[in-house]
Amino acid sequence: MNKILKSYLWLFPISGSVIISDRVTKNLVTQNLAFGELWSPWTWLTPYARIVHWYNTGIAFGMFQGQGMFLTVLAIVVAVAILYYYPKFTGKDWILRIALGMQFGGAVGNLIDRLTIGHVTDFISIGNFPVFNIADMSITVGAGLMILGVWWNEIRGKESKLLDG
Numbered sequence: 001m002n003k004i005l006k007s008y009l010w011l012f013p014i015s016g017s018v019i020i021s022d023r024v025t026k027n028l029v030t031q032n033l034a035f036g037e038l039w040s041p042w043t044w045l046t047p048y049a050r051i052v053h054w055y056n057t058g059i060a061f062g063m064f065q066g067q068g069m070f071l072t073v074l075a076i077v078v079a080v081a082i083l084y085y086y087p088k089f090t091g092k093d094w095i096l097r098i099a100l101g102m103q104f105g106g107a108v109g110n111l112i113d114r115l116t117i118g119h120v121t122d123f124i125s126i127g128n129f130p131v132f133n134i135a136d137m138s139i140t141v142g143a144g145l146m147i148l149g150v151w152w153n154e155i156r157g158k159e160s161k162l163l164d165g
Helices: 002-007 011-032 068-088 091-117 134-164
Strands: 049-056 120-126
Touching: 002 068, 011 049, 011 068, 011 091, 011 120, 011 134, 068 091, 091 120, 091 134, 120 134
Parallel strands: none
Antiparallel strands: 049 120
16 A cells, blocks of 8 residues: 555645646636636736636637537546556656646646536636646646656667667
8 A cells, every 4th residue: 555655656746736726826817807807917018928817618729619528538538547657657757757747737627627617717828829727837848748758768768778788
């Protein structure tokens, strides 16, 4: 039992931080801004960055709008897959472990919205980029770290082969 818990040592603090940050920020937005309302601390900043209460029934960049049930099932499958595969990565794969923690937290953060209110609350608006949230950011950064981790493991594997033979 202790070995199982130890294998998840970093998953839960990382994903928990993402989920808590996501929930707190979404609650702040929904409690303080009407749907579609915009807030920016300085008018000169508004064209570049602002907070806007928005929602999304699809995924990032507005794709798959109205596919709530499919996306809910997909988020559950991704979360379960991460829970299954996470312990298979060793301590040497720390980049991949952080990436999976971020992706798990982001998937669960948006899944909570889908299950409780039927859509995902978005609020970070930068330039003309689609509006997003902390969970989306975590999934995206986690995907980038995943690519970096796989690349790093590939380099490490090649170096090991060179040293061995």
